[in-house]
Amino acid sequence: MTSSTYSLRRGQLTTYFDRTxxxxxxxxxxDAPVSKIRAxxxxxxxxxxxxxxxxLPEDMTGKRLLDAGCGTGALAVExxxxxxxxxxxxxxxxLVGLARERLPEIAGPGSIDxxxxxxxxxxxxxxxxxxxxxxxxxxxxxxxxxxxxxLALRTDGSIVFTVAPRTALLTVMHAAxxxxxxxxxxxxxxxxxxxxxxxxxxxxxxxxxxxxxxTKRINSFFYLSNALELRRS
Ligand SMILES: C[S@@+](CC[C@H](N)C(=O)[O-])C[C@H]1O[C@@H](n2cnc3c(N)ncnc32)[C@H](O)[C@@H]1O
Numbered sequence: 001m002t003s004s005t006y007s008l009r010r011g012q013l014t015t016y017f018d019r020t021x022x023x024x025x026x027x028x029x030x031d032a033p034v035s036k037i038r039a040x041x042x043x044x045x046x047x048x049x050x051x052x053x054x055x056l057p058e059d060m061t062g063k064r065l066l067d068a069g070c071g072t073g074a075l076a077v078e079x080x081x082x083x084x085x086x087x088x089x090x091x092x093x094x095l096v097g098l099a100r101e102r103l104p105e106i107a108g109p110g111s112i113d114x115x116x117x118x119x120x121x122x123x124x125x126x127x128x129x130x131x132x133x134x135x136x137x138x139x140x141x142x143x144x145x146x147x148x149x150x151l152a153l154r155t156d157g158s159i160v161f162t163v164a165p166r167t168a169l170l171t172v173m174h175a176a177x178x179x180x181x182x183x184x185x186x187x188x189x190x191x192x193x194x195x196x197x198x199x200x201x202x203x204x205x206x207x208x209x210x211x212x213x214x215t216k217r218i219n220s221f222f223y224l225s226n227a228l229e230l231r232r233s
Contacts, residue, residue: 002120002150006143010091010118012187013138017071017092021186026098029072037222044223049075049133051216052160055229056129060084061109063128068119068151068161069135073099073112079131080110087124089115090135120147126154132161134225141192141200148230149206158231159210165217165226166191194226201230209233 017025028038028045052075057063061083067076070088072095080086090096093116100114115124119132130151136144144163151159194215201207207230214229 002118003143003146005140006146009139009143009187014091016187017090018094022092022094025095026072029074029098040221041223044218044220044225045134047220048162048218048223048225048227049078051218051227052131052133052162053078055158055160055214055227056082056131058082060129063157064126066119066124066127066130066151068130068132070099070114071095071135072102073114075131075133076112076114077104077106080106080112081108083108083110084129085110086112087115087127088112089117089119089121089124091116091118120150122150122154124154126156128155128157130155130159130161132159134162136161137164137189137225138187140190141197144192144197145200145204145207148201149204152207152210152230152232156232158213158229160227160229162225162227163194163197164189164191165224166193167224194228197228 027034028042034042059082060079063084065079065084065086067086067088070076070090073088076086076088088099096114096116103112136147148159198212201212209232210230211233212228213231216227218225
């Protein structure tokens with residue numbers, strides 16, 4: 001069961017990623033020229049995607065992978081190239097449409113099934129691996145851990161995901177961000193401390209068989225994100 005704060009935030013994110021920011025997001029995730037600030041974000045995101053992929057098996061032939069909050073689908077494509085049967089889901093129909101348009105030929109046995117909807121939909125079935133790159137960063141930590149618990153119920157291998165680390169600088173940037181007009185603002189990113197998140201994970205009974213195996217922070221000027229790997233023992 002998802003909470004009302006999760007549903008509320010998911011609704012705000014749908015509006016944001018399907019309308020407000022769709023142009024900017026389409027550009028950021030393409031090769032088109034972007035501002036210097038956005039270029040640092042693009043570089044940071046490329047590094048994060050490479051890091052998450054490095055935590056997954058080189059050969060995923062016959063494995064099912066969920067790309068939870070797939071956006072325009074870059075990670076899903078790389079996973080399919082490694083042979084995975086990918087289910088890539090996002091609440092934004094426009095971003096999923098872009099992902100379908102951009103889908104290159106996948107050589108080998110891998111495939112991608114793009115869907116529009118909630119990453120927690122139980123009808124998506126069981127997975128060997130789940131990846132949620134920057135798609136949980138707007139949810140509060142209790143909702144992040146509830147989402148991980150739901151995903152864990154149908155994950156046989158690992159869940160790799162990112163959160164926004166809480167740092168003093170980020171707190172200042174958030175305060176600065178609140179001076180922008182409301183209409184241009186993204187739903188707030190909710191920074192979390194790694195220690196706090198690990199404590200919540202340890203308390204969540206549905207995650208009892210999972211442990212935090214690795215963490216990695218990527219910092220590229222305006223991109224700051226912390227990756228964690230939860231693995232089933
Ligand atoms: C910051 S973008 C990252 C997209 C992609 N993972 C990437 O790294 O390029 C976050 C994405 O998560 C999606 N999202 C947020 N909450 C979701 C949910 N509950 N179910 C499915 N998608 C969700 C948003 O629509 C958005 O496309």
